[in-house]
Amino acid sequence: MKLTKEQFEQLYRRCFPKAMGLAISILHDQDLSRDLIQDVFVRIWESDSDITNLEAFVYRCVRNACINQITSLSVKERFERFYPIEIELIEDYDQDQGERLRRASDHLLSQREKQVLDSVFDQGQSYKETAQKLDISISTVNKHIVNALKTLRNHFKTIKS
Amino acid sequence: MTPQQKDILTTKLFDSPESLSQEEIELVMSDQELLELYHTAVLFKDSKPSDITFDMDKEWDSMSQRLGLSSDYQPQQNEMAQDETVASASTTVTVSHSIFSSAFWTNRQWRKYAAVTAVFISITAIAAITTHYVVNQNREFAQNESKEPLTPASTQEIVIAEEPSEDPAPVVLQEEKIFEATTLEEIAQELSEAFGTSIEVENNVKGVRLYLRLPQGSSVDDLLTVLGQYESLSVQRDSNGKIFIGHGE
Numbered sequence: 120m121k122l123t124k125e126q127f128e129q130l131y132r133r134c135f136p137k138a139m140g141l142a143i144s145i146l147h148d149q150d151l152s153r154d155l156i157q158d159v160f161v162r163i164w165e166s167d168s169d170i171t172n173l174e175a176f177v178y179r180c181v182r183n184a185c186i187n188q189i190t191s192l193s194v195k196e197r198f199e200r201f202y203p204i205e206i207e208l209i210e211d212y213d214q215d216q217g218e219r220l221r222r223a224s225d226h227l228l229s230q231r232e233k234q235v236l237d238s239v240f241d242q243g244q245s246y247k248e249t250a251q252k253l254d255i256s257i258s259t260v261n262k263h264i265v266n267a268l269k270t271l272r273n274h275f276k277t278i279k280s
Numbered sequence: 281m282t283p284q285q286k287d288i289l290t291t292k293l294f295d296s297p298e299s300l301s302q303e304e305i306e307l308v309m310s311d312q313e314l315l316e317l318y319h320t321a322v323l324f325k326d327s328k329p330s331d332i333t334f335d336m337d338k339e340w341d342s343m344s345q346r347l348g349l350s351s352d353y354q355p356q357q358n359e360m361a362q363d364e365t366v367a368s369a370s371t372t373v374t375v376s377h378s379i380f381s382s383a384f385w386t387n388r389q390w391r392k393y394a395a396v397t398a399v400f401i402s403i404t405a406i407a408a409i410t411t412h413y414v415v416n417q418n419r420e421f422a423q424n425e426s427k428e429p430l431t432p433a434s435t436q437e438i439v440i441a442e443e444p445s446e447d448p449a450p451v452v453l454q455e456e457k458i459f460e461a462t463t464l465e466e467i468a469q470e471l472s473e474a475f476g477t478s479i480e481v482e483n484n485v486k487g488v489r490l491y492l493r494l495p496q497g498s499s500v501d502d503l504l505t506v507l508g509q510y511e512s513l514s515v516q517r518d519s520n521g522k523i524f525i526g527h528g529e
Contacts, residue, residue: 124349131343132336139334144326157343164347174508195305198297203322204315215488217327224324239294240325246295261291265317272320 121167131160134177141178144217145185147201155184223274224267232267235260281311293318451475457494464488464513464525472523475500482526485513 122130135156142152159180163173170176189202197204224233231253238249239260246260253260281289289308292300300308308314453474459467465486468479477500494503500523507515507525514526 128340128344131340135336135339136334139332143332144328147325149332153339153342157346160343161347194309195300195302198293198300198305198308198318201297201322201325203319204309205319217323220320220324221327236324240321241328246291257291258287261287261294264294264321265287265290268317268320268324271324272316275320 122164127160127164130163130173130177134174138177138181142181142185145182145202146188151188152185155188156181159184220271220275223271227270227274228267231255232263232270235263236267239264281307286311286314289314290317294321451477451499453494453496453498456496457498459490462490464490468525471503475503477521477523479523479525482524484527485525488513 138156138159139149139152142155143149146152146155159177162180163170163177186206189197190206192200192202194204196202224236228236234253235249238244238252239246244252246257250257250260255263285307289300289304289311292304293308293314308318451474457471457474459470463486464481467490468481471494472479494506500517500521504515504517504523507513516524516526518524
């Protein structure tokens with residue numbers, strides 16, 4: 120059953136924010152995310168298929184489009200764009216997992232480790248900029264990053280086991 | 281691999297991945313610990329709450345242009361929708377987006393007008409019936425009073441005193457409810473009290489934690505709309521108004 124223009128617009132307005140949040144969290148690129156989402160909606164607009172839960176369908180399509188985007192890249196390109204190397208990581212990823220990681224970092228990491236993680240991963244600053252800002256050496260920045268990531272990884276490994 | 285080599289590789293991985301050589305990439309790929317650290321870092325970065333905002337009207341314009349929708353098509357907008365055109369792409373609170381989406385407000389607006397219209401029609405009908413009854417029962421009184429038409433105020437008094445509404449207004453939240461990483465079981469318990477309705481959660485999703493925000497004035501319908509956004513949940517309401525939340529797909 121083809122959607123009317125009104126139904127289609129309503130669906131787009133309802134799904135776009137969440138779909139963008141999902142795509143940006145995976146691709147870290149607003150323009151690319153918007154293009155992929157529009158591609159998904161073009162297919163829905165042109166489709167005559169009966170889909171029972173359109174919203175869930177949209178989010179699944181967006182996630183799959185993100186995965187396809189990543190798998191089309193070489194391993195080197197994935198490292199460069201900070202994408203997962205193993206696609207299972209995206210397929211298994213759920214919002215709760217990320218939120219648990221954030222909460223764990225709050226109480227497991229030292230203040231300095233949190234500052235370094237925030238600077239490098241959240242603010243996107245280089246090691247050099249982070250080192251200057253925090254008045255520490257570049258090798259200390261790396262040491263804090265590695266220690267913090269090891270702590271988080273071990274924490275979740277313990278939980279899983 | 282020596283600790284020094286690992287230091288060099290991790291520095292490149294997290295600071296300048298473009299400088300990784302093919303040989304270094306292969307080294308990383310063959311080292312389970314490095315791969316795990318990298319994936320933990322990716323997950324950490326991906327879970328950053330996003331504060332990106334965008335203009336939904338512009339987004340829709342861009343989409344409709346791409347589809348080549350005819351220029352005479354009037355986009356769905358109303359005053360409330362225009363007030364909420366800037367939507368957030370927050371990954372941690374995206375569930376609340378529907379509360380602010382134009383569709384949601386359009387529906388609420390519709391319900392508001394429908395409710396006002398229904399009350400107005402009820403008042404008018406009941407006033408007519410009451411007037412007729414009074415005229416028949418007390419002709420003398422009616423003759424004296426019929427010269428003075430009922431005022432809206434007196435009509436309203438009659439309605440309230442003699443004809444309580446059969447369909448009470450839907451229960452709405454008296455205050456905003458915000459749940460942060462709260463289990464579905466706890467959310468259901470609190471909201472069932474707030475809405476005065478039974479909400480049953482299946483065991484396999486009781487422990488699911490959600491970020492949920494329901495603004496003041498939200499109804500059960502709004503709750504169902506919000507929960508319906510989750511692919512992993514299936515939400516149903518039976519004829520008695522009881523809500524069932526189970527595992528989706």
